[in-house]
Amino acid sequence: MIDTNPTPPDTGADQDLQVLSTSDLAGIDISLSDVVATVEGAYRALAAGESDNPRKLTVKPSDGHSVAYAMLGRDGNREVVAVKTSYKHGLHQRRQEQHYYTTLTLYDDITGLPVAMMDCARIGALRTPAVSALLARECARPDATGALVIGTGTQGRLALPFLLTARPELQRLMLFGTHPDGVRAVREELTRYFPQREVEVVSDLRAAVREADIVVATAGGHTPAAVESDWLRPGALSILVGHGLAPSTVHQADHIVATSAAQMNVTGTDMADEAGTLPAVDAELPGVLVGTALGRGGEDDRVFAYNSGLVVTDIALGHRFAQLALDQGLGKQVSLWR
Template sequence: MHILTRSDLADVDVSPRDVISAVEDGYLALAQGESRCPTKLMMPLPDARRDSVSYSMLGYDAHLEQLGFKTSYRQGSQTNEKYYTTISLYDDATGLPYVLMDCQRVGASRTPATTALIARACARPDARSALMIGTGVQGVNTLPYLLTVLPQLQTLRLFGTHAGGIAASQRALRQHFPDRELELVRDVPAAVAESDIVVVASGRVAHPLVETHWLPPGGVMISVASKGVASGALRSADYTVTTSIGQLGVTGTRLAGNGADVHIDAVLPDILAGRAAGRTGAGDRVFAFSSGMIITDIPVAHAFATRAIAAGRGQRVELWT
C-alpha cells in the first residue's frame, strides 16, 4: 500500500476542470445505480468540553473499480488546527490495497467542484454575480471552480474574517483567473441581496446567519454543511436541492427549522443525470445543501494519488507481511 502524506500531495496539480469532471462522473455513476454510497456515520464524542466529532464513510466507484474508506476527526469546531481526515483506496479489479493518504487536498477540491456543479444546475442562466462566505479549507477554491463552469460571472464577492484564508482565496483566484477581480465585503445581508449565487461555508460564524429570503428573486444559496445558515432555510426556499437525502438527515436537519419535516425537491445526482430539474421557475429562491459524499472523494483521491505516485512521492509499506 502506498502512503501519501499531506506534504507529499501539497504541490500535486489537478486542474479545477479535471476535478469537476471526476466529481460529475462519480455522481452520474451513482445515479445510474452502478456505484454505491451508504449514508455517512457521525458520532459526537461524549466530552462536550472538547466539542469533538468523528465521521466515517464507505463507498464504491464503479468506473474506477475502487473501494474507498474515509475517516474524519475534529476536536473543536472553531479551528481546523485539530482536524484530521484520511482516505484509503482498494483496487477491486486486482483485489489489492492501493493507497492510504491524507484527505485535506481531496476535500479542498471535491467540495468546490460539487458547489460548482450545483451552481451550474440551479443558478439562472443569466446569473452574473457570486458571493463566497467563508475562507476555510472547504471554501478557498470555490470562486475559481465557479468560474470554470460559469465563465459569464462578472462580480465576485468574498466575506471572511481570517486574514490567512482571505489571502489564500485571493491567490487561488489569481492562479486560475489572473484577470478577475475580487470584491471584499463586510455587510453580509446586503451582499447576499445583490448576489445571484451565494455559497455559505463558514465554520466559525462571524456574520448574521444567512436567511433564504435575503436572496434576490431567482437567487440560489448553497450551504456547504455550514453553521452560517439560519435554521429554517430549507423551509423558506421555493425549491430545495441536496446532494444526498440520507446525509441531510445526518448533518442538516436543523435547516428545516422547529422540528419540521425536511422536504427536498431534487437530489444532485438525479439533476446531473437529467431526471430532475435544478429549479422550476426563474424567480425561485433555491436552497441547496451540500454534504460531502465519498462517491466524490474516491475519484478525486485517485487522481491525486496516481499523479503523486507517478512523481515518486510517498512510500510503499507492506502492511500484511
C-alpha cells in the same frame, strides 16, 4: 467441514500499501476542470446505479467537543472500493486550536489489491468547492452574473475559482469574511487561477446578498453571518457548505436540492425547525446531472442547495490523485500485511 484455520493469502510485495502523505499530494498539479470532471463522473456513475454510497457513520460525545465519521463506498466507474475516516477535535475552540485528521484507503476491486492510503485533506478541499460549482452550473439561473462567498476558510478560498470554472460568465465576485488572513488567501487563490479577475470584499452582508444570484456559505460555526430567506433576490441560489445561512433559507425555499437527502437529514440538523424537522428534498444532484431531476423550478424560484460530501466523490478524486502520485513515484511503500 469448515476450515477454521484457513491458509493465509500470499502477502507478496504487490500487496504492500503505498502511503501518500500531505506533502506528497501537495505538489501534484491538477486543473480545476479536471477536478470538476472527476467529481461529476462519480455522481453520474452513482445515478446510473454503478456505485454504492451507504450512509456515513457518526460518533460524537455528549459535550460535542469532537466528531468522527466513517464512510465506505464503491466507485463502479473506476472499480475501486474505499474507506474514508474523518476526526475533528476541539470543536468549541478556535480553528487554529482544533485537531483534524482524515484518511482515505483505496482498493482495486478488479485485482483485489490495495491502491494507496492517503491524507484526504486536499481531496476534500478540492472536492467540496467542485460540488458547489456543479450545483451552481445546474441550479443557478442561466443568466446569473453575481456570486457571493461567505467565509474565508479552506472551502471559501477555492470557492470562487471553482465557480468561475463552471460559470465563466459570472461578472461580479463578492466576499464576506472577518479574518484578514483569510481574505488575503481568497484573493491569492483567485489570482492564481484567474489573474484577470478581482473579488470585492463586502461589509454589508444583507446588501450583498440582495445583489447576488449565487450565495455560497462556507463559513465556520462561529461566523456572525446568518442570511435570511427574505434577503435573497428572486431566482437566487443559496448553497450551504458550512455555516452562514439561517434556517429560513431552506424552510422557505421554492426548490431544495441536496447531494444526498439522507445525509442532509443526518448532518443538516442545525437547519431544522423548532420541531426538529427539515423540509423534503425536491431533487438530488446525481439525478440533476443525468436529467432525471430538476435543478430548479421556475425562473424566480429561490433554490436552496445542501452540499454534503459523498464518499464516492472522494474515492474518484482520491483515485485520480493516487494515479498521478504513483506515476511520479511519490509515496512510501509499507509492508502492512507481512
